[in-house]
Amino acid sequence: MTDLPALLNRDQVRERLLEIFPVGTAYRIDTTNLTAASTVFVALYIGAIEGGDQLLGPKHVYRMTEEQAALTDPDARTAYIAAIRSPKGEIKGSRWYADNTREGIRDDTLREGLVAIGAVVARGDIPTTSSKPRYALTASFAALFDPALAGDALSQAIADWQAASLSKGALARLAINLQGAGKSGDKVIVTFPNGETRLLKPGPSSELTKAVVEVFAPRFLAEPAVLSISESATKVIARDDALAKSIGLNIQVDKNLPDAILADLGPAHPLLIFVEVVASDGPVSERRKADLLKLVDDAGFPKEHVAFITAYLDRSAAPFKKNVNTLAWGSYAWFASEPDGLLELTTTRRTIG
CATH class of the missing domain: 3.40.1350.80 (BsuBI/PstI restriction endonuclease, C-terminal domain)
Incomplete structure (x- = not known):
């Protein structure tokens, strides 16, 4: 299995999402809300990153618990992956989401949010009717959640990712928004x-x-x-x-x-x-x-x-x-x-x- 990345907690992930997708970015609601933060956190938790051998599905997100999320050592994370794969796998603790949230995670957060904005890739060879996991964070997007990245280095990394990964329309949204966010004295x-x-x-x-x-x-x-x-x-x-x-x-x-x-x-x-x-x-x-x-x-x-x-x-x-x-x-x-x-x-x- 690919080495698992270092982790931020879910709240910290959301803080970075709000920086990566500021006001004016397309799909911002679906890419910066708590469900999006949960999805990105879990993708990092299981190592679902482009180029690796692990993929993310909605079930990885809605079966996560508070207690499991706090267990960040490699053995606990690997055990979670195995439990999700097994029909009889058990994850103890207080669940983040109910089973009936799978469509919202799949459609709003992933397909119409993170995939549409270019932060997540989906395997195209898996039938749409299949329940198999198919999603992974792009490597460049996942890198923005490195806990060692902070301050000016983080800001520069985010700016570089936006310039390289967002569409022309998305960049236009950001430019227009930033023009309106100048000093209060500017005319x-x-x-x-x-x-x-x-x-x-x-x-x-x-x-x-x-x-x-x-x-x-x-x-x-x-x-x-x-x-x-x-x-x-x-x-x-x-x-x-x-x-x-x-x-x-x-x-x-x-x-x-x-x-x-x-x-x-x-x-x-x-x-x-x-x-x-x-x-x-x-x-x-x-x-x-x-x-x-x-x-x-x-x-x-x-x-x-x-x-x-x-x-x-x-x-x-x-x-x-x-x-x-x-x-x-x-x-x-x-x-x-x-x-x-x-x-x-x-x-x-x-x-x-």
Whole structure:
């Protein structure tokens, strides 16, 4: 059997998972919760590491006990592996999980979490219906849980692993998140399509607004323009009244003013785009859409030339999961971490395929 690695305890494993997968990382909930920590701990406990001869299955995780986890000498760990393999194997102590948690460990933690993010590999030659173990930590990921790794060395190892192992989309999520985590005194500089700049207060909402103006607009609008950007504290921090009036819109400081109003001046009739930026809450719901349409009516702008966008950091993060069921039909969702895609909520009947 492959030599068993030195161990951190489960709480220490979770602390490292939170460092390895910071806010903004895809699948973060399923890769940093206690079940993920349990899974990684057990994989290390039995030596289920890429290149070795031991594989992990959900049963290794849900049959682990508090007492067994405290026995970290090689003989106790080898005995645990043998007990799991044997139909009559007995593990004494207080179980971490019940048998009926196997699907959650397999589907949420492993398949849709650690495997999807590139931290765990799965044997492809084992039938999906088989109960045989099939998973192993990648060698580079397992190395991040070496108890001897600490301080700057640990931080550098994590950064190196992220750069080498996370997908382009995952790295984009991290970059966007880190941009919003600067010093409290830092201002967020937003560059408008016409080259002008505006300063926003630091924070995730401002970073997301910056992404809407600098990334979304040039990707999806033929000739983008910014009519207004608002912040809750100052309500309106930038607006172009002359441009707005030139296309028939009278922008007023109103309780219904959205986070951003964009325009596409490319079409024969300009397109007006209302954008709500959601770092925590406040999407374009049916009620919000109705309020914005009233603003359009009051301004005399044709409804057929209006679009509604809710901008999020990432579709795997809590804000989108929290309010996806409240997004208005006929609106769109855009994710800064996947800037080339646009989610459309349509009631128009179409042929699939």
